[in-house]
Amino acid sequence: MKTLFKAKWILPKGNVVIENGGLLVENNLILDVLTSKGLETLELKDFQIKDYGNSIITPGFINLHTHLQYTEIGKKKSKKLGNRLKRLILKFKKLIIFKGKQKSFTSWIVDLIIEYLCWSAEERIESFKSGLNKILLSGTTCVAQLSAEEMYFEILNSSPIKSYIFFETYADSEKSAEENFIKLKEKYEKLNKKCLKSTYLGISPHSFYNAHKKLWEKISQYASQNNILIHAHFAESQEELDWIKTGVSEINKLHKFVGFNHLIPSETGLDPVSYLKTFDLAYKNVILAHINQLKDEEINELATLQTSIAHCPRSNLLLHKKTVDINKLIKLFPSSVGLGTDSLYSNYDLNIINEARNVFNSGVDLFTVLDMLTINSAKILGIEDFTGSLEKEKDADFLIFKLEENEDFNDFIKKEFPDHVFITGLQVVKDKKLVLDCS
Ligand SMILES: [Zn+2]
CATH class of the missing domain: 3.20.20.140 (Metal-dependent hydrolases)
Structure with missing residues (x-):
């Protein structure tokens, strides 16, 4: 099944900005990244369209x-x-470290180790x-x-x-x-x-x-x-x-x-x-x-x-x-x-x-x-052939950020969360909520 994801802005890679284009995805892969002109001449027929309107599509992070x-x-x-064990280890810690001292990096690591050790x-x-x-x-x-x-x-x-x-x-x-x-x-x-x-x-x-x-x-x-x-x-x-x-x-x-x-x-x-x-x-x-x-x-x-x-x-x-x-x-x-x-x-x-x-x-x-x-x-990480940008034949890993009326593609950096997250074509986050159990 092919799907065309449309948005006002697409930032596929580098400093390329596509206005009113589309991302064509088939199953898990990107089939094409289209400009508005490209969309006009698109000859494919059997695909569904998901139009996100005033939004930006970026590669996954x-x-x-x-x-x-x-x-x-x-x-x-x-x-x-765990609590009993923790009390014991904390006593041991006191013997070695940090009496009356401001919390140091070492003390910070030791506290991490203690807590983690005490977990099942x-x-x-x-x-x-x-x-x-x-x-x-x-x-x-x-x-x-x-x-x-x-x-x-x-x-x-x-x-x-x-x-x-x-x-x-x-x-x-x-x-x-x-x-x-x-x-x-x-x-x-x-x-x-x-x-x-x-x-x-x-x-x-x-x-x-x-x-x-x-x-x-x-x-x-x-x-x-x-x-x-x-x-x-x-x-x-x-x-x-x-x-x-x-x-x-x-x-x-x-x-x-x-x-x-x-x-x-x-x-x-x-x-x-x-x-x-x-x-x-x-x-x-x-x-x-x-x-x-x-x-x-x-x-x-x-x-x-x-x-x-x-x-x-x-x-x-x-x-x-x-x-x-x-x-x-x-x-x-x-x-x-x-x-x-x-x-x-x-x-x-x-x-x-x-x-x-x-x-x-x-x-x-x-x-x-x-x-x-x-x-x-x-x-x-040596995986740039599969991910890291929106390009033909790469995995469909992408994010969609909704924009306010007065915003443009520069504003994704102001957003706290993407609205939608897709990994290899699968939607894992929809409207800022997990929709697929990924763990
Ligand atoms: Zn680290």
Whole structure:
């Protein structure tokens, strides 16, 4: 069945604006993107028309960095057993960390770990699904999700949303690096065979302070041989920078808390980018999230490595009161910066449009913002042949925003939510409500 979606405005890709055109969709694919002239000469007969009138159609948005499993952290009460366990762990935390201190990044991570540890598998899944529903409502049609756990794979693999699942891994010694790499490789190979068309797998050594150099290098070698993407947190907190420079910071307390006994920087005295360069990595396959603590000259240096960047401005500002100058970032990484919300534990919401508005309000032009939300992230994830723009033969992943009378295509950035969301031709959100169970 063919359907022609008509709207006053279509923003298919780049800075192209189509007025009074149409998007012709057959089942899951885009058959054509038509201008008003194209519509006049359209010879097809057997199609239905859905006319959205004074609206904009954009490609679906990509959230390049999140952890949906943490959506309900701090928002719901744990069950009885969880509460008892929590009290015990909190006592343990008090022994190690943060007496009378202002809440640090390390303390923030530890609280996250405690709460998550005390949840049952059902509670974790509930939290994950709540996050999944929230991102769909905000027009996310593809998500880069980071988690160590396997149990979220099936949910995403059977959902219409496109997902790039990065399996997180950690290690504090050469020995645990060897062991955890074997486990990770087994998990990757087992699940990679089960991936349906819209699911992709990558690997996430959590960060330099939580993954031993040996683990990083084993992953990088394996990833290069098998063309796998790597996604990690980098230069997010001052404590991380201090740890890299001297080997001593609050991060040591985090390590003590999680039972890491051996992890020290492989070299000291270095800034984060110089430290990163001592690792033998295929940098082009690496996505780095945050980088909000880097100085200008360090960002210049990082650009020479050709990594990609998941920019999470609102999370950075909330947790660290500091984010990267987006205009500088765009200049240095012209098509390899995408936007992420990070988890709801470090953000106000999981709405990628709010992230985009933050960038727009920093003076970035509308079409560059749209590229960051769509095609840039698709290219970073290597899935630009399927999604990221409205073009013939790509998947029909698109959003429809209704406009007020005095508004035009420039105004989608002001909207809180799209009115309708379609993923591979399936309508998942109608009038701002989920109409398809995607979880
Ligand atoms: Zn993260």
